[in-house]
Amino acid sequence: xxxxxxxxxxxxxxxxxxxxxxxxxxxxxxxxxxxxxxxxxxxxxxxxxxxxxxxxxxxxxxxxxxxxxxxxxxxxxxxxxxxxxxxxxxxxx
Amino acid sequence: xxxxxxxxxxxxxxxxxxxxxxxxxxxxxxxxxxxxxxxxxxxxxxxxxxxxxxxxxxxxxxxxxxxxxxxxxxxxxxxxxxxxxxxxxxxxxxxxxxxxxxxxxxxxxxxxxxxxxxxxxxxxxxxxxxxxxxxxxxxxxxxxxxxxxxxxxxxxxxxxxxxxxxxxxxxxxxxxxxxxxxxxxxxxxxxxxxxxxxxxxxxxxxxxxxxxxxxxxxxxxxxxxxxxxxxxxxxxxxxxxxxxxxxxxxxxxxxxxxxxxxxxxxxxxxxxxxxxxxxxxxxxxxxxxxxxxxxxxxxxxxxxxxxxxxxxxxxxxxxxxxxxxxxxxxxxxxxxxxxxxxxxxxx
Numbered sequence: 001x002x003x004x005x006x007x008x009x010x011x012x013x014x015x016x017x018x019x020x021x022x023x024x025x026x027x028x029x030x031x032x033x034x035x036x037x038x039x040x041x042x043x044x045x046x047x048x049x050x051x052x053x054x055x056x057x058x059x060x061x062x063x064x065x066x067x068x069x070x071x072x073x074x075x076x077x078x079x080x081x082x083x084x085x086x087x088x089x090x091x092x093x
Numbered sequence: 094x095x096x097x098x099x100x101x102x103x104x105x106x107x108x109x110x111x112x113x114x115x116x117x118x119x120x121x122x123x124x125x126x127x128x129x130x131x132x133x134x135x136x137x138x139x140x141x142x143x144x145x146x147x148x149x150x151x152x153x154x155x156x157x158x159x160x161x162x163x164x165x166x167x168x169x170x171x172x173x174x175x176x177x178x179x180x181x182x183x184x185x186x187x188x189x190x191x192x193x194x195x196x197x198x199x200x201x202x203x204x205x206x207x208x209x210x211x212x213x214x215x216x217x218x219x220x221x222x223x224x225x226x227x228x229x230x231x232x233x234x235x236x237x238x239x240x241x242x243x244x245x246x247x248x249x250x251x252x253x254x255x256x257x258x259x260x261x262x263x264x265x266x267x268x269x270x271x272x273x274x275x276x277x278x279x280x281x282x283x284x285x286x287x288x289x290x291x292x293x294x295x296x297x298x299x300x301x302x303x304x305x306x307x308x309x310x311x312x313x314x315x316x317x318x319x320x321x322x323x324x325x326x327x328x329x330x331x332x333x334x335x336x337x338x339x340x341x342x343x344x345x346x347x348x349x350x351x352x353x354x355x356x357x358x359x360x361x362x363x364x365x366x367x368x369x370x371x372x373x374x375x376x377x378x379x380x381x382x383x384x385x386x387x388x389x390x391x392x393x394x395x396x397x398x399x400x401x402x403x404x405x406x407x408x409x410x411x412x413x414x415x416x417x418x419x420x421x422x423x424x425x426x427x428x429x430x431x432x433x434x435x436x437x438x439x440x
Contacts (some may be wrong), residue, residue: 026236028277049410055236
């Protein structure tokens with residue numbers, strides 16, 4: 001199952017990549033593959049922007065805008081005029 | 094929610110204590126009892142789920158030695174139970190982080206399951222005195238909050254990401270701390286989807302009930318005055334929508350057309366609409382059929398959209414994009430539906 005096409009904000013700076021493979025190890029949706037000793041994004045649409053790859057990249061070659069992918073969280077964020085938050089929503093069970 | 098007796102309660106899953114150079118460490122049971130299962134059922138239905146925690150700190154299972162592996166987990170009791178159950182027969186240490194009773198993945202997203210908490214907890218429990226090695230097995234779903242290289246820099250412990258599911262831990266240990274691509278992949282199969290249905294339904298029950306009352310009141314106005322005649326239809330259809338969007342759409346998720354959840358909900362509603370209409374559940378006048386059908390569609394689509402929060406593969410950018418279009422249309426359908434229902438009642 002894939003979600004909407006071409007929306008994920010994941011970016012890889014191949015120049016910085018040292019090919020350690022951490023991103024492949026932490027990604028829950030097999031977005032990356034190692035090609036010629038460097039990481040590459042092979043399935044961008046599978047990215048759910050969890051941010052695990054960027055957080056664990058030792059050379060900061062990856063960037064992604066993370067946040068709760070949860071409608072009620074985003075809605076309550078908009079209504080309260082703050083950040084999206086799901087403390088009281090059902091998304092974090 | 095009051096749960097005052099909980100603190101006095103003896104923790105039935107602690108079976109004893111083990112002496113270590115860093116003090117006494119409680120030993121825990123790896124079998125899951127009826128009480129654990131009952132507790133799990135309660136949280137699945139969102140009853141007292143905010144109180145379902147384990148005190149953070151270090152625990153031990155089996156006959157752990159300084160060479161035994163350290164497993165890091167959240168202090169949500171359900172998570173903790175999964176882990177200890179799967180570790181039956183293993184000797185090891187469990188480092189429970191303070192994630193405020195939230196599961197690993199969500200806590201990692203919020204940052205409570207994170208680098209700082211791991212480093213603090215390692216230092217507070219004097220883990221370096223308890224174990225001879227310098228390795229932490231962190232569940233892969235904790236990775237959005239944990240920076241492995243930072244943890245190593247700050248406390249000297251190397252982070253090894255373990256499998257997504259606790260059930261794969263025995264294989265992971267047997268294979269010398271290696272995860273397979275299958276172990277790293279997050280699925281969202283029918284069992285996963287069914288497990289999260291009750292929480293979603295319970296959370297929207299009040300709103301559905303309120304909406305049904307509102308429509309009973311508005312739909313009950315006729316030329317002859319007010320009656321409660323609209324109540325069965327109002328409650329029947331609001332809750333049909335609630336159940337379809339909250340349960341049927343999640344079950345049929347991969348088979349419903351479209352990528353956006355609100356579209357999947359729309360399709361479910363469009364299939365249901367003619368069926369309900371054919372059985373006469375939506376009334377006889379075209380304006381009634383239109384009104385109740387629009388109401389149903391708005392509810393199903395909205396409930397389906399909300400399932401993005403529970404699903405395991407939707408991104409924030411995607412949900413935002415979907416909401417920008419879906420929410421105004423759902424609101425429009427709801428308002429138009431209510432207007433038609435009122436007009437139908439007046440005819």
